[in-house]
Amino acid sequence: MSPTPDDSEALQDGDVETLSERGYWVTRVVGDPSHELSFSDYDEAVTMGRALAEAAGSRHIVPADRFHNPVPPPGIATGRMPATTDGRGLPFDNPSG
Template structure:
């Protein structure tokens, strides 16, 4: 069963949508991080929700304040 959550602790297999260095990414808890990133929160949430539905897991969105800049770790 698929569900969206925002306050519960994520479990292995859940899909988390979060901001990372100014881009939105999806990752599966306990799995390898996906390399796909998104410029907007909405795109990432839609993709994360779809991935969670495919996996039969929950989707958790971690909100953060937008910085307006995409940064690189090397900077």
């Protein structure tokens, strides 16, 4: 089965869903928390979701808003770090001592 482009129908127990969650791709079986897998790669997550759905004879759903939560995993820098030195290259005073 190929992924359904949206989740216009309500998810039912046994359906397989692949979505972005906290910077990872998650493939899970609705109603069965023991079948929830995390991936760093979208294609891997969709491939696993497709295989799970096919094995169970259920639907594989990839919500249209699959990029709804683009928070990266911990430890991944996402922007500029705050300045730690002044214009002369000297460190700022440390207010905590």
